[in-house]
Amino acid sequence: MHAPRNIAIFFTGGTIGMQQSADGAVRPALHLADLLAELPGAAVKNAPLGPEHILPVEWADLPSPHMTPALMFQLAMDVKAMLEREDVAGAVVTHGTDVMEETAFLLDLVVPSPKPIVVTGAMRSHDEAGYDGLRNLAAAIRLCLYPVPPDLGTVVLMADKIYAAREVTKVHSLAVNSFDAPGAGPIGTCVAGGVQLFRTPLPRKALTPQAIETAVDVVSLAPGMDGRFLACARQCGAQGIVVEGFGAGNVPPGVLEEIRAAVAAHIPVVLTSRCIEGGVWPLYGYKGGANELRDLGVILGGSLRAPKARILLMAALGMARGLSGLAKMEAVRAAFQAY
Structure with a gap:
């Protein structure tokens, strides 16, 4: 009997869990449990996954600029420990977009797991027209269940595009399609409820520090x-x-x-x-x-x-x-x- 294909979801905060306050400013408001309650079953169609196979980790509730390298490294170690479990097929990390690329790159550097790690978030707040958070979260879950190559490494998934952590950068401060990989492009896309990969990134050279030097x-x-x-x-x-x-x-x-x-x-x-x-x-x-x-x-x-x-x-x-x-x-x- 096969072990359940559990997916760990690490919620770290960011716009994906924010709403507009009475004064018009966007602030943290929701947590992972709120998002999962809204995630429609159809969003993960073609994926044999029920709520019992989601392992939610309310890791933090931090706006992206509040993330520090020390916190990024601790997150990476927690994700690494989770992926060492035989019953876990992959990990999704929800994150603010401003410094998402740094967290994704550190995950790629220090978590040498063959299992997928997908970093995602939102460019629009939860109560804004065209909220993209649930779509990105559902796509990230599907990608974790896709038979990805073992050398895929950590990826960033935003606006249906999949980018290698080493190559991706935020190129627009507000647009929904705010991420790109200049000179390289995406490595894949999410289409029709599935995943299409164009290529795999260059092979990784994993590092295994016990700590990082933040100075x-x-x-x-x-x-x-x-x-x-x-x-x-x-x-x-x-x-x-x-x-x-x-x-x-x-x-x-x-x-x-x-x-x-x-x-x-x-x-x-x-x-x-x-x-x-x-x-x-x-x-x-x-x-x-x-x-x-x-x-x-x-x-x-x-x-x-x-x-x-x-x-x-x-x-x-x-x-x-x-x-x-x-x-x-x-x-x-x-x-x-x-x-």
């Missing part, structure tokens, strides 16, 4: 900037710094001195680009070019944009705990080379 800062550069913010990060105890540069990974010459100081102090510095496609390449050898920065010991962030590079740096530093100096720097570099 990691992001410094976004603009023309003519000097190194004062990099100096502030270093002097205030940052254990890692992500620098968001221009183009293929180039920076104003005024920041070079502080980049050198951070690398000399064995603080990993990761270089990313503010461009939404293309990533960082060691093409330019002029002062402040990515080629020169690589030679200074800066880690090139590849196609990762700054928010996700920060998450990977936190996880890599967590893996490197107990190491110091050049050994720590090389361990972090190896983690990035895998991505």
Whole structure:
């Protein structure tokens, strides 16, 4: 006899559980039990799933900006423990959309389960016309029951599109179809009550830190900037710094001195680009070019944009705990080379 195909649903808050207050502002109002009570049976048709096979976890009720990397990591560990149960087929995580991509990416990094993890939410509040929360939740449940490839990893499902956690980003602040994967596109879609996958993401290199290092800062550069913010990060105890540069990974010459100081102090510095496609390449050898920065010991962030590079740096530093100096720097570099 087959074990029940139970689906765990972790509710963390977000617009999916919010309503408009008397003053017109949108605030938290509903919990997972309220949403499940409204979920029509037809929403999961073709899926042999009843209410008794839903494992609800009222994990938190946090607006997306209230999520911290420490909370994201704890959520990941709780999801990992749930998926280790033989009777659980997959996990859905409902989440606010503002930082959804960071939570999804961390889940993808540190939960190496072959079972699906689907992160979803809503762009419209519960009492707003065209509320998308129930549709997204139902689609996420169906995806967990679909025979997905074991290397699918964590995905984000919004507006019937399925995106790889590594590739997805929020591209519009308010639109229902606010997520995309520039340069890559979705890996699948939800159609006619079912799921159609176009491709699978690149193979994952799972990390298994016991904890992550949260003291990691992001410094976004603009023309003519000097190194004062990099100096502030270093002097205030940052254990890692992500620098968001221009183009293929180039920076104003005024920041070079502080980049050198951070690398000399064995603080990993990761270089990313503010461009939404293309990533960082060691093409330019002029002062402040990515080629020169690589030679200074800066880690090139590849196609990762700054928010996700920060998450990977936190996880890599967590893996490197107990190491110091050049050994720590090389361990972090190896983690990035895998991505």
